[in-house]
Amino acid sequence: xxxxxxxxxxxxSCPIRHRAVCARCDDDELAxxxxxxxxxxxxxxxxxxWSGDQMDFxxxxxxxxxxxxQTMEDGRTQMVGLLLPSDFVGRPGRGTAAYDTVAATKxxxxxxxxxxxxxxxxxxxxIAQRLLEMTLDELDAAREWMLLLGRKTAREKIASLLxxxxxxxxxxxxxxxxxxxxFDLPLTRxxxxxxxxxxxxxxSRQISALKRDGVIVxxxxxxxxVPDFHRxxxxxxxDTDGGVLV
Amino acid sequence: xxxxxxxxxxxxSCPIRHRAVCARCDDDELAxxxxxxxxxxxxxxxxxxWSGDQMDFxxxxxxxxxxxxQTMEDGRTQMVGLLLPSDFVGRPGRGTAAYDTVAATKxxxxxxxxxxxxxxxxxxxxIAQRLLEMTLDELDAAREWMLLLGRKTAREKIASLLxxxxxxxxxxxxxxxxxxxxFDLPLTRxxxxxxxxxxxxxxSRQISALKRDGVIVxxxxxxxxVPDFHRxxxxxxxDTDGGVLV
DNA sequence: GCCGTCCGTTGATTTCGATCAAGGTTACGA
DNA sequence: TCGTAACCTTGATCGAAATCAACGGACGGC
Numbered sequence: 001x002x003x004x005x006x007x008x009x010x011x012x013s014c015p016i017r018h019r020a021v022c023a024r025c026d027d028d029e030l031a032x033x034x035x036x037x038x039x040x041x042x043x044x045x046x047x048x049x050w051s052g053d054q055m056d057f058x059x060x061x062x063x064x065x066x067x068x069x070q071t072m073e074d075g076r077t078q079m080v081g082l083l084l085p086s087d088f089v090g091r092p093g094r095g096t097a098a099y100d101t102v103a104a105t106k107x108x109x110x111x112x113x114x115x116x117x118x119x120x121x122x123x124x125x126x127i128a129q130r131l132l133e134m135t136l137d138e139l140d141a142a143r144e145w146m147l148l149l150g151r152k153t154a155r156e157k158i159a160s161l162l163x164x165x166x167x168x169x170x171x172x173x174x175x176x177x178x179x180x181x182x183f184d185l186p187l188t189r190x191x192x193x194x195x196x197x198x199x200x201x202x203x204s205r206q207i208s209a210l211k212r213d214g215v216i217v218x219x220x221x222x223x224x225x226v227p228d229f230h231r232x233x234x235x236x237x238x239d240t241d242g243g244v245l246v
Numbered sequence: 247x248x249x250x251x252x253x254x255x256x257x258x259s260c261p262i263r264h265r266a267v268c269a270r271c272d273d274d275e276l277a278x279x280x281x282x283x284x285x286x287x288x289x290x291x292x293x294x295x296w297s298g299d300q301m302d303f304x305x306x307x308x309x310x311x312x313x314x315x316q317t318m319e320d321g322r323t324q325m326v327g328l329l330l331p332s333d334f335v336g337r338p339g340r341g342t343a344a345y346d347t348v349a350a351t352k353x354x355x356x357x358x359x360x361x362x363x364x365x366x367x368x369x370x371x372x373i374a375q376r377l378l379e380m381t382l383d384e385l386d387a388a389r390e391w392m393l394l395l396g397r398k399t400a401r402e403k404i405a406s407l408l409x410x411x412x413x414x415x416x417x418x419x420x421x422x423x424x425x426x427x428x429f430d431l432p433l434t435r436x437x438x439x440x441x442x443x444x445x446x447x448x449x450s451r452q453i454s455a456l457k458r459d460g461v462i463v464x465x466x467x468x469x470x471x472v473p474d475f476h477r478x479x480x481x482x483x484x485d486t487d488g489g490v491l492v
Numbered sequence: 493g494c495c496g497t498c499c500g501t502t503g504a505t506t507t508c509g510a511t512c513a514a515g516g517t518t519a520c521g522a
Numbered sequence: 523t524c525g526t527a528a529c530c531t532t533g534a535t536c537g538a539a540a541t542c543a544a545c546g547g548a549c550g551g552c
Contacts, residue, residue, distance in 0.1 A: 070393045072483055078396040080389035091382050098386060125371035132378045135385060136337050140344060142388040143326035147316045149395035150324040150443025154539065189500060197396025202539055204501055221500065221548090237318055400509065435530060448509055450531055467518085467530065 029124055036116040042066075042103035049097040057111040058090035064107035065186045068099040069194065079194040080142075084168050088134055092118055105186055149197045152237055157196040158206045159235035162216065166226065176233075182225045210235070275370055282362040288312075288349035295343040303357040304336035310353035311432045314345040315440065325440040326388075330414050334380055338364055351432055395443045398483055403442040404452045405481035408462065412472065422479075428471045456481070 039062070042048055048066065049055050061083045068081030080099060083089060089101065095114060121127045148160050165185065170177040185192070189200040196203065210216045215232055217225040226232050285308070288294055294312065295301050307329045314327030326345060329335060335347065341360060367373045394406050411431065416423040431438070435446040442449065456462045461478055463471040472478050 068389070070389065072393070072397065073485060074483075076397040076483075078393040080392045093379060093382075099389070121375075125374065128371065128374045128378050129367075132374050132381060133339060135378060135381045136339075139381060139385050139388060142385060142392065143314070143316065143345070146326045146388065146392055146395055147318070147324040149392055151318065151322040188498095199540060200500080201502085201541080205539090208501075237320075237322075239319060434528090445510055446530085447511080447532085451509090454531070 036113045038111055040109050042107040044105050046103045048101040051097055051100050053097050055097045056114050058117055059109045059111035061085050061087050062108040062110050065104040066107055067102050067104050070099055077194045154198055154202050154206045156237040163236055177229055179229050184222045282359045284357055286355050288353040290351050292349045294347040297343055297346050299343050301343045302360050304363055305355045305357035307331050307333050308354040308356050311350040312353055313348050313350050316345055323440045400444055400448050400452050402483040409482055423475055425475050430468045
């Protein structure tokens, strides 16, 4: 299989085409994007970019999960971004990474070389408009995350994370999964702790507590089944009257 | 003074023109913006928009301070946005507010009616590009805030907030104020607590502690002088090697 | 098979910030 | 001038999560 064929095969299912920058591109523009596009793979735990490094590409997650992390001098770490398939990575107009970008699982990214992408963006207004929409969505997610970090209890934090993962896993954005939903927690206890602003011991204890109380069922270390999804949502502390907003 | 005159006078010093959406507008476009623009004033404590309400305008803060707040069912509140003069409010493409927007001080906003503004945005690509830049800046700020909420101690949180306020107060973005910098904390202890994910008692205690340790000097309840700015920065827990990034 | 490493769990104890409670100060209106 | 309400401070105590510590299971290499 040649590189070219590989690229085309990926492209058919590439979320870029469907949910990200090219959502409204015509064929000519898509051809230009194809020309500056390439794929990269990473292993779990591998750091893609270090904070402060030059970052000569932008891109989207095709498969797997990446995280953005901020670390203080003394080692305290806070995750500030969780990138699932179709999420965009990198900031147009700035070539320097502000955060460590780390592969949490086996990861495939679809990258665009920075300079030609930014050129294309200037010539193609709806790319900036689409990126604006995506960035506003990310800002909303960040603000919900801030409520979680600042005001929720450890138990509510865990429940909230499970709901977020379950929702992104089920088809359709923001869909409420059916009862009995099953999914894998894609993060280690430590990464989960960094997401939630907790220690890994507290994460472990609270997951055990939710299991003990029958809110979730564990299969192995990572597999999770939710017998009653509404019950889990109640544990998050969020408004239960459904996500009308966002 | 007629309304029209008032508008024009404000416009000369209106941050909209200089730092927000019209940064690169030509005269025709500016004239269009003028036509759909109006000013609104609010008193401290007044809620501008409630979460879930219809929001038929977008705009910028001209003078004073507004906050975005998220509240849980049981009353726990987290501030998720602090809007200083020149900051943009509202989300193009969504007419429903996601957060409570509250005036923290006497406040003047410059508003654009939603429908014509969004029309103008479609016709004028660099407005979307400018808004994208601003939104990315806000996202960066939100992520720094997440580190603060998730991993910093109460003392570090207070110090970080003081640095943020002092920097925005001094001329030039991200400038490091001179030693002896003096400014007013524009938030009540309660609003400060909602910003930092603390209780108002803890805020009060930590401010007293920083005063006791000579890091800051208080003048009245809100006035603050920083004798040694570098000393304050050390208290934030952030990298001391200066904001090379952002 | 055995060893070492990584990941996760659980227990004992400590600690930081929350909570409960009491006053103090300032501003403003009657 | 006094009274009151909003805002702030400080003290005593409590509790949730951090920290310190030990252990167990899964996996991979030798």
